[in-house]
Amino acid sequence: MVDLSVSLGKLKLANPVLVASGTFGYGQEYEDLVALDSLGAIITKTITLRPQEGNPPPRVFETTQGVLNSIGLENPGVEGFIQEKLPILQKLGIPIVVSIAGENPRQFACIARRLKNIPAIAALELNISCPNLGHQGLIAQDARATYKVVKAVKEASRLTVITKLSPNVTDITLIARAAKEAGTDVLSLVNTFLAMAVDIQSSRPRLGNITGGLSGPAIKPQALWMLRQVFKAVKKIPIIGIGGIVNTQDALEFLISGASAVAIGTANFVNPRASLEIIAGITKYLKANKIASVSKIIGVLKE
Amino acid sequence: MIIQGRYKIISNKKVGPDYFKMLICAPNIAQQARPGQFVHLRCTNSSDLGSDTQPLLRRPFSFHRFNQNNFEILYKVVGQGTRILAKKRQGERIDVLGPLGNGFDIKPTSNQQRPTTILVAGGMGVAPLLALAEKLVDANRSKILVLIGAKTKKAVLCARGFRKLGAKVRVATEDGSQGFKGLVTKLLKDILPSTINYRLSTIYACGPKSMLQEIAGFSDNRKMPTWACLEENLACGLGACLGCAIKTQLGYKRVCKDGPVFKLQEIVW
Numbered sequence: 001m002v003d004l005s006v007s008l009g010k011l012k013l014a015n016p017v018l019v020a021s022g023t024f025g026y027g028q029e030y031e032d033l034v035a036l037d038s039l040g041a042i043i044t045k046t047i048t049l050r051p052q053e054g055n056p057p058p059r060v061f062e063t064t065q066g067v068l069n070s071i072g073l074e075n076p077g078v079e080g081f082i083q084e085k086l087p088i089l090q091k092l093g094i095p096i097v098v099s100i101a102g103e104n105p106r107q108f109a110c111i112a113r114r115l116k117n118i119p120a121i122a123a124l125e126l127n128i129s130c131p132n133l134g135h136q137g138l139i140a141q142d143a144r145a146t147y148k149v150v151k152a153v154k155e156a157s158r159l160t161v162i163t164k165l166s167p168n169v170t171d172i173t174l175i176a177r178a179a180k181e182a183g184t185d186v187l188s189l190v191n192t193f194l195a196m197a198v199d200i201q202s203s204r205p206r207l208g209n210i211t212g213g214l215s216g217p218a219i220k221p222q223a224l225w226m227l228r229q230v231f232k233a234v235k236k237i238p239i240i241g242i243g244g245i246v247n248t249q250d251a252l253e254f255l256i257s258g259a260s261a262v263a264i265g266t267a268n269f270v271n272p273r274a275s276l277e278i279i280a281g282i283t284k285y286l287k288a289n290k291i292a293s294v295s296k297i298i299g300v301l302k303e
Numbered sequence: 304m305i306i307q308g309r310y311k312i313i314s315n316k317k318v319g320p321d322y323f324k325m326l327i328c329a330p331n332i333a334q335q336a337r338p339g340q341f342v343h344l345r346c347t348n349s350s351d352l353g354s355d356t357q358p359l360l361r362r363p364f365s366f367h368r369f370n371q372n373n374f375e376i377l378y379k380v381v382g383q384g385t386r387i388l389a390k391k392r393q394g395e396r397i398d399v400l401g402p403l404g405n406g407f408d409i410k411p412t413s414n415q416q417r418p419t420t421i422l423v424a425g426g427m428g429v430a431p432l433l434a435l436a437e438k439l440v441d442a443n444r445s446k447i448l449v450l451i452g453a454k455t456k457k458a459v460l461c462a463r464g465f466r467k468l469g470a471k472v473r474v475a476t477e478d479g480s481q482g483f484k485g486l487v488t489k490l491l492k493d494i495l496p497s498t499i500n501y502r503l504s505t506i507y508a509c510g511p512k513s514m515l516q517e518i519a520g521f522s523d524n525r526k527m528p529t530w531a532c533l534e535e536n537l538a539c540g541l542g543a544c545l546g547c548a549i550k551t552q553l554g555y556k557r558v559c560k561d562g563p564v565f566k567l568q569e570i571v572w
Binding site: 025030032053057058059061062066069216217273 | 304305306307345356357358359360361400535536537538539540541542543544545546547548549550554555560
């Protein structure tokens with residue numbers, strides 16, 4: 001019997017596999033296909049204070065081994081989330097991580113306060129790294145801005161706070177350290193890479209928003225190195241590794257490199273059961289190598 | 304209920320330059336199928352995600368025909384995924400996700416009403432409309448007119464299939480190599496007033512956006528109920544990622560879940 005449980009701060013998960021924000025909606029669309037209560041946790045699509053319409057189509061385009069998306073945080077807003085989406089999420093029987101986003105620390109804190117005292121919600125993931133929102137820079141590209149947002153949320157909420165980092169930076173460890181100093185309980189990385197594709201027949205960008213965020217197997221090597229850098233730079237902060245994980249081997253690479261858990265995103269589009277297969281695969285790996293618990297392999301990369 | 308599984312290919316036949324029909328044995332998907340719905344297929348050489356992600360995403364294909372055991376898709380080879388699909392053989396298994404989408408609304412009518420149903424297909428738009436025609440015949444629609452538009456004679460598909468169902472078929476080719484010379488929308492505009500009592504007509508259309516937009520302007524004027532089967536870049540196919548959203552009078556809707564069939568007048572172009 002292997003022990004798959006992991007701790008992300010105060011948040012205890014039955015296994016180290018979550019589904020990534022934006023790829024799984026609010027849990028409803030996959031219910032015919034996936035035994036949702038077997039997942040470690042679900043990270044919801046990001047919600048904002050007010051409803052957002054999202055970006056003009058086309059919003060997705062396939063690239064080599066990847067997906068470009070410019071959804072633009074279409075969501076029903078925090079009130080719409082509470083009324084329409086939460087009731088379904090509450091029945092799932094697994095920890096719910098609500099992804100939240102705002103333009104400034106006040107908005108983040110406001111959403112955090114609104115989500116207080118809801119038993120099914122186990123944690124908040126701060127989406128400071130969505131590259132599809134049009135304005136100047138991402139909060140996650142600025143250490144001070146990151147610090148302020150995390151601090152504001154920590155003051156407004158007693159939930160476990162996960163800060164999701166952007167790879168569109170020169171030194172991700174600076175942002176990670178700022179989040180740690182502000183009190184983040186957990187880090188998750190990476191969000192998508194800013195990217196573009198062009199239709200040569202029309203000489204137009206493939207996406208209505210021109211740019212989008214790249215995800216999928218193409219970004220895995222970069223995501224993995226960023227994870228490793230952050231693991232070494234911010235000891236003792238658990239990290240959720242995200243970026244191009246499609247199978248058990250990928251997930252193990254992230255765990256060995258320092259991730260306490262992994263989130264599966266784009267893979268869900270190709271194989272809705274990818275996360276469940278990865279949970280089974282990790283179990284098989286541990287048994288075959290006579291390792292009693294998954295926590296024993298976290299960060300054991302020999303350098 | 305949406306199902307994902309690996310199903311046996313019964314046949315995969317070439318039916319024209321770059322056009323193929325694949326017949327798949329999948330009773331628990333076929334039995335739920337409705338015209339206008341689609342399946343999301345993995346188009347890799349092997350269906351094991353771990354070893355083969357080239358190309359990465361699934362590709363969507365409308366139900367072309369279906370019965371209690373099998374469903375058939377009609378597809379054109381346009382890129383990497385469909386090229387791999389065309390090479391698959393009888394007996395191989397293919398990973399299918401479906402049925403997806405909302406399907407056409409077909410209300411059974413009495414013979415006394417005898418409404419005219421007009422199907423307008425642009426190019427590959429014939430694919431879902433054949434399944435629709437079969438169901439319309441089952442629902443007692445005896446006056447079915449099918450307009451097929453294509454660039455050239457070789458690209459005209461399924462004319463015989465529609466005729467076999469008892470539908471009247473008119474063809475329009477851009478180069479005049481078969482039937483009416485010009486766009487199928489011009490054919491529709493020309494024949495409507497003289498041929499049919501258009502106040503009793505329903506139009507179902509599937510084809511390029513430019514074709515649908517043209518029909519939208521025209522059918523608005525005459526207030527005929529018109530439905531369109533749309534296509535958009537898809538990622539998840541399940542309604543979760545919001546990637547396939549299109550603008551409608553009621554805000555953004557998902558082509559894979561709220562569609563692919565929409566009231567034509569609802570679409571904001």
